[in-house]
Amino acid sequence: MMRAKIVSTGSYLPEKTLTNRDLEQMVDTSDEWITQRTGIKVRHIASDGEATSDLAYKAALDALNNANVDSMDIDAIIVATVTPDKPLPATALFVQEKLGAKNAFGFDINAACSGFMYALSVADGYVRSNLAEKVLVIGAETLSRITDYKDRSTCVIFADGAACVLLEKTDEENKGILGIKLHSDGGYTDLMQVPAMGSLNPCTKQAIDNRDIYIKMKGNETFKMSIRSIMDVSREVLSDLDMDFEDVDLMIPHQANKRIIEGVAKRAKLPDEKVVITIDKHANTSAASIPLALDWANKNGKIKQGDTILLNSFGASLTWSAAVIRW
Ligand code: UT7
Numbered sequence: 001m002m003r004a005k006i007v008s009t010g011s012y013l014p015e016k017t018l019t020n021r022d023l024e025q026m027v028d029t030s031d032e033w034i035t036q037r038t039g040i041k042v043r044h045i046a047s048d049g050e051a052t053s054d055l056a057y058k059a060a061l062d063a064l065n066n067a068n069v070d071s072m073d074i075d076a077i078i079v080a081t082v083t084p085d086k087p088l089p090a091t092a093l094f095v096q097e098k099l100g101a102k103n104a105f106g107f108d109i110n111a112a113c114s115g116f117m118y119a120l121s122v123a124d125g126y127v128r129s130n131l132a133e134k135v136l137v138i139g140a141e142t143l144s145r146i147t148d149y150k151d152r153s154t155c156v157i158f159a160d161g162a163a164c165v166l167l168e169k170t171d172e173e174n175k176g177i178l179g180i181k182l183h184s185d186g187g188y189t190d191l192m193q194v195p196a197m198g199s200l201n202p203c204t205k206q207a208i209d210n211r212d213i214y215i216k217m218k219g220n221e222t223f224k225m226s227i228r229s230i231m232d233v234s235r236e237v238l239s240d241l242d243m244d245f246e247d248v249d250l251m252i253p254h255q256a257n258k259r260i261i262e263g264v265a266k267r268a269k270l271p272d273e274k275v276v277i278t279i280d281k282h283a284n285t286s287a288a289s290i291p292l293a294l295d296w297a298n299k300n301g302k303i304k305q306g307d308t309i310l311l312n313s314f315g316a317s318l319t320w321s322a323a324v325i326r327w
Pocket of ligand 1: 029030037038113153157192218219221223256284286
Protein backbone atom coordinates (compact mmCIF):
# COMPACT_ATOMS: atom_id res chain seq x y z
CA MET A 1 0.00 0.00 0.00
CA MET A 2 1.24 3.49 -0.92
CA ARG A 3 1.88 5.71 2.11
CA ALA A 4 3.55 9.00 3.04
CA LYS A 5 6.77 8.70 4.99
CA ILE A 6 8.88 11.22 6.89
CA VAL A 7 12.29 11.02 5.20
CA SER A 8 13.99 13.83 7.11
CA THR A 9 13.49 16.43 9.83
CA GLY A 10 14.91 19.90 10.40
CA SER A 11 14.61 22.70 12.89
CA TYR A 12 15.62 26.22 13.77
CA LEU A 13 15.56 28.03 17.10
CA PRO A 14 16.30 31.77 17.33
CA GLU A 15 19.59 32.64 19.01
CA LYS A 16 18.10 34.93 21.65
CA THR A 17 16.90 33.20 24.83
CA LEU A 18 14.68 34.18 27.76
CA THR A 19 15.29 32.30 31.02
CA ASN A 20 13.09 31.95 34.08
CA ARG A 21 15.51 34.26 35.88
CA ASP A 22 15.00 36.88 33.13
CA LEU A 23 11.23 36.61 33.60
CA GLU A 24 11.62 37.13 37.36
CA GLN A 25 12.81 40.64 36.46
CA MET A 26 9.78 41.28 34.23
CA VAL A 27 6.73 39.91 36.14
CA ASP A 28 5.86 38.61 39.61
CA THR A 29 7.02 35.03 39.13
CA SER A 30 9.85 32.69 40.12
CA ASP A 31 12.06 30.04 38.59
CA GLU A 32 10.65 27.62 41.17
CA TRP A 33 6.99 28.28 40.20
CA ILE A 34 7.64 28.05 36.46
CA THR A 35 9.74 24.89 36.80
CA GLN A 36 7.25 23.12 39.07
CA ARG A 37 4.05 24.18 37.30
CA THR A 38 5.24 23.92 33.67
CA GLY A 39 8.67 22.24 33.42
CA ILE A 40 10.01 25.17 31.37
CA LYS A 41 13.53 26.53 31.98
CA VAL A 42 14.30 28.56 28.87
CA ARG A 43 12.61 29.88 25.72
CA HIS A 44 14.00 30.98 22.34
CA ILE A 45 12.77 34.39 21.18
CA ALA A 46 12.96 35.83 17.65
CA SER A 47 14.93 39.05 17.24
CA ASP A 48 13.37 42.24 15.91
CA GLY A 49 12.87 41.81 12.18
CA GLU A 50 13.10 38.01 12.37
CA ALA A 51 9.80 36.76 10.94
CA THR A 52 8.05 33.40 11.18
CA SER A 53 9.06 32.69 7.56
CA ASP A 54 12.74 33.23 8.45
CA LEU A 55 12.51 30.56 11.13
CA ALA A 56 10.46 28.29 8.85
CA TYR A 57 12.92 28.72 5.97
CA LYS A 58 15.90 27.71 8.12
CA ALA A 59 14.04 24.68 9.46
CA ALA A 60 13.03 23.65 5.92
CA LEU A 61 16.59 24.10 4.65
CA ASP A 62 17.83 21.85 7.45
CA ALA A 63 15.29 19.15 6.49
CA LEU A 64 16.20 19.44 2.76
CA ASN A 65 19.94 19.25 3.51
CA ASN A 66 19.45 16.25 5.79
CA ALA A 67 17.64 14.41 2.97
CA ASN A 68 19.95 15.76 0.25
CA VAL A 69 16.91 16.98 -1.69
CA ASP A 70 16.88 20.07 -3.93
CA SER A 71 14.21 22.69 -3.20
CA MET A 72 13.24 22.60 -6.92
CA ASP A 73 12.00 19.04 -6.35
CA ILE A 74 9.46 20.10 -3.72
CA ASP A 75 5.80 19.92 -4.82
CA ALA A 76 4.10 21.54 -1.84
CA ILE A 77 4.92 23.64 1.24
CA ILE A 78 2.45 23.73 4.12
CA VAL A 79 3.13 26.05 7.05
CA ALA A 80 1.15 25.55 10.26
CA THR A 81 1.19 28.77 12.27
CA VAL A 82 -0.89 31.19 14.32
CA THR A 83 1.74 33.88 13.86
CA PRO A 84 2.01 34.43 10.08
CA ASP A 85 4.40 37.08 8.74
CA LYS A 86 1.36 39.04 7.51
CA PRO A 87 -2.43 38.39 7.27
CA LEU A 88 -1.86 38.20 3.50
CA PRO A 89 -0.17 36.44 1.72
CA ALA A 90 0.43 33.04 3.29
CA THR A 91 3.74 32.59 5.15
CA ALA A 92 4.36 29.47 3.03
CA LEU A 93 4.86 31.74 0.01
CA PHE A 94 7.62 33.69 1.74
CA VAL A 95 9.23 30.36 2.63
CA GLN A 96 8.86 29.17 -0.97
CA GLU A 97 10.63 32.30 -2.26
CA LYS A 98 13.46 32.03 0.28
CA LEU A 99 13.98 28.36 -0.62
CA GLY A 100 13.73 28.99 -4.37
CA ALA A 101 11.17 26.18 -4.50
CA LYS A 102 9.74 27.41 -7.80
CA ASN A 103 7.86 24.19 -8.61
CA ALA A 104 5.92 24.04 -5.35
CA PHE A 105 2.52 25.36 -4.28
CA GLY A 106 2.12 26.59 -0.74
CA PHE A 107 -0.40 27.68 1.88
CA ASP A 108 -0.87 28.06 5.65
CA ILE A 109 -2.96 26.17 8.19
CA ASN A 110 -4.18 27.52 11.54
CA ALA A 111 -5.17 24.90 14.09
CA ALA A 112 -3.13 26.37 16.97
CA CYS A 113 -1.07 23.76 18.85
CA SER A 114 -2.54 21.00 16.66
CA GLY A 115 -1.57 22.88 13.50
CA PHE A 116 1.35 20.65 12.58
CA MET A 117 -0.86 17.56 12.90
CA TYR A 118 -3.55 19.07 10.69
CA ALA A 119 -0.88 20.04 8.14
CA LEU A 120 0.58 16.52 8.30
CA SER A 121 -2.85 15.04 7.57
CA VAL A 122 -3.29 17.28 4.51
CA ALA A 123 0.19 16.44 3.23
CA ASP A 124 -0.46 12.74 3.84
CA GLY A 125 -3.62 13.02 1.70
CA TYR A 126 -1.75 14.81 -1.09
CA VAL A 127 0.96 12.16 -1.22
CA ARG A 128 -1.48 9.24 -1.10
CA SER A 129 -3.63 10.76 -3.85
CA ASN A 130 -0.64 11.61 -6.08
CA LEU A 131 -1.29 15.36 -5.88
CA ALA A 132 2.26 15.82 -4.57
CA GLU A 133 5.29 13.55 -4.21
CA LYS A 134 7.49 15.62 -1.92
CA VAL A 135 5.92 17.90 0.68
CA LEU A 136 7.54 20.16 3.28
CA VAL A 137 5.34 20.26 6.39
CA ILE A 138 6.45 23.07 8.68
CA GLY A 139 5.34 24.19 12.12
CA ALA A 140 6.63 27.71 12.77
CA GLU A 141 5.78 30.34 15.36
CA THR A 142 6.90 33.70 16.66
CA LEU A 143 4.52 33.61 19.63
CA SER A 144 6.60 36.30 21.35
CA ARG A 145 4.90 38.78 18.98
CA ILE A 146 1.46 38.03 20.46
CA THR A 147 2.56 37.39 24.05
CA ASP A 148 1.81 39.95 26.76
CA TYR A 149 5.01 40.31 28.78
CA LYS A 150 2.93 41.95 31.54
CA ASP A 151 0.74 38.82 31.96
CA ARG A 152 2.55 36.27 34.12
CA SER A 153 -0.02 33.56 33.36
CA THR A 154 0.98 33.44 29.69
CA CYS A 155 4.40 35.05 29.19
CA VAL A 156 6.24 32.30 31.06
CA ILE A 157 4.86 29.64 28.71
CA PHE A 158 5.20 30.74 25.11
CA ALA A 159 8.25 30.82 22.83
CA ASP A 160 9.41 30.91 19.21
CA GLY A 161 10.83 28.24 16.92
CA ALA A 162 10.28 26.24 13.76
CA ALA A 163 10.65 22.66 12.59
CA CYS A 164 9.97 20.81 9.38
CA VAL A 165 9.47 17.31 8.06
CA LEU A 166 9.95 16.22 4.46
CA LEU A 167 7.21 13.82 3.46
CA GLU A 168 7.62 11.45 0.51
CA LYS A 169 5.77 8.56 -1.02
CA THR A 170 6.82 5.07 0.07
CA ASP A 171 5.72 1.58 -0.92
CA GLU A 172 7.68 0.00 1.95
CA GLU A 173 5.45 -2.43 3.83
CA ASN A 174 4.06 -0.95 7.05
CA LYS A 175 6.22 2.20 6.95
CA GLY A 176 5.20 5.85 7.15
CA ILE A 177 2.06 7.50 8.48
CA LEU A 178 -0.26 4.67 9.53
CA GLY A 179 -3.15 6.76 10.85
CA ILE A 180 -4.22 10.25 11.93
CA LYS A 181 -7.26 11.47 13.91
CA LEU A 182 -8.24 15.14 14.19
CA HIS A 183 -10.83 16.83 16.42
CA SER A 184 -12.00 20.36 17.20
CA ASP A 185 -14.75 21.88 19.36
CA GLY A 186 -15.84 25.45 18.62
CA GLY A 187 -17.71 25.65 21.91
CA TYR A 188 -14.59 26.69 23.79
CA THR A 189 -13.14 29.50 21.68
CA ASP A 190 -12.97 31.78 24.73
CA LEU A 191 -10.48 29.51 26.53
CA MET A 192 -7.58 30.76 24.45
CA GLN A 193 -7.72 33.63 22.00
CA VAL A 194 -6.24 36.86 20.71
CA PRO A 195 -9.33 39.09 21.06
CA ALA A 196 -8.30 41.71 18.48
CA MET A 197 -6.38 41.84 15.17
CA GLY A 198 -9.04 40.06 13.12
CA SER A 199 -12.17 41.04 11.18
CA LEU A 200 -14.34 41.06 14.31
CA ASN A 201 -12.17 43.40 16.32
CA PRO A 202 -9.49 45.06 14.19
CA CYS A 203 -6.33 46.61 15.57
CA THR A 204 -7.57 49.90 17.03
CA LYS A 205 -5.93 52.13 19.64
CA GLN A 206 -8.46 50.81 22.14
CA ALA A 207 -7.52 47.21 21.35
CA ILE A 208 -3.86 48.06 21.92
CA ASP A 209 -4.65 49.93 25.17
CA ASN A 210 -6.72 46.92 26.40
CA ARG A 211 -3.83 44.62 25.44
CA ASP A 212 -6.32 42.69 23.29
CA ILE A 213 -3.64 42.20 20.65
CA TYR A 214 -2.07 39.50 22.86
CA ILE A 215 -2.99 35.90 23.78
CA LYS A 216 -5.53 35.58 26.60
CA MET A 217 -5.71 32.11 28.12
CA LYS A 218 -7.86 30.45 30.75
CA GLY A 219 -4.95 28.16 31.57
CA ASN A 220 -6.41 26.07 34.33
CA GLU A 221 -9.68 25.34 32.47
CA THR A 222 -7.65 24.39 29.38
CA PHE A 223 -5.38 22.19 31.48
CA LYS A 224 -8.34 20.27 32.93
CA MET A 225 -9.58 19.22 29.49
CA SER A 226 -6.19 18.35 28.05
CA ILE A 227 -5.22 14.95 29.48
CA ARG A 228 -8.57 13.24 28.82
CA SER A 229 -8.77 14.61 25.26
CA ILE A 230 -5.22 13.48 24.44
CA MET A 231 -5.89 10.03 25.92
CA ASP A 232 -9.18 9.64 24.01
CA VAL A 233 -7.79 10.61 20.60
CA SER A 234 -4.65 8.52 21.12
CA ARG A 235 -6.75 5.45 21.97
CA GLU A 236 -8.92 6.19 18.92
CA VAL A 237 -6.05 6.25 16.42
CA LEU A 238 -4.35 3.24 18.01
CA SER A 239 -7.49 1.09 18.14
CA ASP A 240 -8.25 1.81 14.46
CA LEU A 241 -4.89 0.17 13.77
CA ASP A 242 -5.57 -2.71 16.19
CA MET A 243 -2.91 -1.31 18.48
CA ASP A 244 -2.65 -0.25 22.11
CA PHE A 245 -0.26 1.95 24.10
CA GLU A 246 1.85 -1.20 24.63
CA ASP A 247 2.71 -1.12 20.92
CA VAL A 248 4.10 2.42 21.15
CA ASP A 249 7.91 2.72 21.15
CA LEU A 250 7.96 6.50 21.51
CA MET A 251 5.35 9.16 22.30
CA ILE A 252 6.09 12.65 21.00
CA PRO A 253 3.42 14.96 22.41
CA HIS A 254 2.72 18.68 22.01
CA GLN A 255 4.80 20.44 24.66
CA ALA A 256 2.28 22.60 26.55
CA ASN A 257 3.03 21.61 30.13
CA LYS A 258 5.25 18.90 31.59
CA ARG A 259 2.43 17.96 33.99
CA ILE A 260 0.07 17.31 31.05
CA ILE A 261 2.66 15.09 29.33
CA GLU A 262 3.39 13.19 32.55
CA GLY A 263 -0.36 12.78 33.19
CA VAL A 264 -0.83 11.22 29.76
CA ALA A 265 2.28 9.02 30.09
CA LYS A 266 1.12 7.75 33.49
CA ARG A 267 -2.37 6.84 32.23
CA ALA A 268 -0.89 5.22 29.10
CA LYS A 269 1.63 3.36 31.28
CA LEU A 270 4.50 4.64 29.14
CA PRO A 271 7.87 4.72 30.95
CA ASP A 272 10.04 7.88 30.84
CA GLU A 273 12.32 6.50 28.12
CA LYS A 274 9.33 6.18 25.76
CA VAL A 275 8.22 9.82 26.15
CA VAL A 276 9.95 12.78 24.50
CA ILE A 277 9.96 15.91 26.67
CA THR A 278 11.59 19.06 25.28
CA ILE A 279 9.47 21.68 27.05
CA ASP A 280 12.38 22.51 29.39
CA LYS A 281 14.43 23.86 26.45
CA HIS A 282 11.77 24.85 23.87
CA ALA A 283 8.76 25.92 26.05
CA ASN A 284 5.38 25.98 24.29
CA THR A 285 5.91 26.82 20.61
CA SER A 286 2.36 25.91 19.51
CA ALA A 287 2.44 24.48 15.95
CA ALA A 288 6.23 24.10 16.07
CA SER A 289 6.33 22.07 19.25
CA ILE A 290 5.69 18.53 17.94
CA PRO A 291 8.07 18.76 14.93
CA LEU A 292 10.69 20.41 17.17
CA ALA A 293 10.43 17.49 19.61
CA LEU A 294 10.46 15.00 16.72
CA ASP A 295 13.56 16.60 15.22
CA TRP A 296 15.26 16.65 18.63
CA ALA A 297 14.47 12.95 19.15
CA ASN A 298 15.67 12.11 15.63
CA LYS A 299 18.96 14.00 15.96
CA ASN A 300 19.62 12.64 19.44
CA GLY A 301 19.31 8.97 18.47
CA LYS A 302 16.03 8.37 20.29
CA ILE A 303 14.32 6.92 17.18
CA LYS A 304 15.17 3.53 15.62
CA GLN A 305 14.15 2.18 12.23
CA GLY A 306 10.81 0.39 12.57
CA ASP A 307 9.78 2.26 15.73
CA THR A 308 6.07 2.94 16.22
CA ILE A 309 5.72 6.59 17.16
CA LEU A 310 2.62 8.18 18.65
CA LEU A 311 2.25 11.93 18.11
CA ASN A 312 -0.51 13.76 19.97
CA SER A 313 -1.67 17.32 20.54
CA PHE A 314 -4.10 19.51 22.41
CA GLY A 315 -4.54 23.23 21.87
CA ALA A 316 -6.69 26.28 21.32
CA SER A 317 -9.54 26.41 21.29
CA LEU A 318 -10.10 23.55 21.17
CA THR A 319 -8.23 21.28 18.77
CA TRP A 320 -6.77 17.88 19.53
CA SER A 321 -5.29 15.09 17.48
CA ALA A 322 -3.10 11.99 17.34
CA ALA A 323 -1.11 10.15 14.69
CA VAL A 324 0.75 6.85 14.49
CA ILE A 325 3.93 6.70 12.41
CA ARG A 326 6.16 3.71 11.67
CA TRP A 327 9.73 5.05 11.26
O1 UT7 B 1 -0.75 24.91 24.24
C1 UT7 B 1 -2.01 24.34 24.38
C2 UT7 B 1 -2.99 25.12 25.18
N1 UT7 B 1 -2.51 25.52 26.45
C3 UT7 B 1 -2.38 24.67 27.48
O2 UT7 B 1 -2.58 23.49 27.36
C4 UT7 B 1 -2.04 25.30 28.79
C5 UT7 B 1 -2.65 24.51 29.89
N2 UT7 B 1 -2.51 25.17 31.17
C6 UT7 B 1 -1.38 25.21 31.91
O3 UT7 B 1 -0.35 24.74 31.48
C7 UT7 B 1 -1.47 25.73 33.31
O4 UT7 B 1 -2.83 25.97 33.61
C8 UT7 B 1 -0.66 27.03 33.56
C9 UT7 B 1 0.83 26.72 33.56
C10 UT7 B 1 -0.99 28.06 32.51
C11 UT7 B 1 -1.01 27.60 34.93
O5 UT7 B 1 -0.77 26.63 35.93
P1 UT7 B 1 -1.92 26.29 37.00
O6 UT7 B 1 -1.34 25.32 37.93
O7 UT7 B 1 -3.15 25.88 36.24
O8 UT7 B 1 -2.11 27.67 37.73
P2 UT7 B 1 -3.44 28.51 37.96
O9 UT7 B 1 -3.79 29.27 36.73
O10 UT7 B 1 -4.50 27.65 38.60
O11 UT7 B 1 -2.94 29.53 39.05
C12 UT7 B 1 -2.51 29.10 40.35
C13 UT7 B 1 -1.86 30.27 41.04
C14 UT7 B 1 -2.68 31.56 40.98
O12 UT7 B 1 -2.49 32.26 42.19
P3 UT7 B 1 -3.59 32.20 43.37
O13 UT7 B 1 -4.86 32.73 42.77
O14 UT7 B 1 -3.68 30.75 43.75
O15 UT7 B 1 -3.01 33.07 44.44
C15 UT7 B 1 -2.03 32.32 39.86
O16 UT7 B 1 -2.22 33.71 39.98
O17 UT7 B 1 -0.61 30.56 40.42
C16 UT7 B 1 -0.58 31.95 40.07
N3 UT7 B 1 0.25 32.11 38.88
C17 UT7 B 1 1.58 32.32 38.95
N4 UT7 B 1 2.42 32.45 39.99
C18 UT7 B 1 3.70 32.65 39.72
C19 UT7 B 1 -0.12 32.07 37.57
N5 UT7 B 1 0.95 32.24 36.78
C20 UT7 B 1 2.00 32.42 37.63
C21 UT7 B 1 3.38 32.65 37.40
N6 UT7 B 1 4.19 32.76 38.47
N7 UT7 B 1 3.90 32.75 36.16
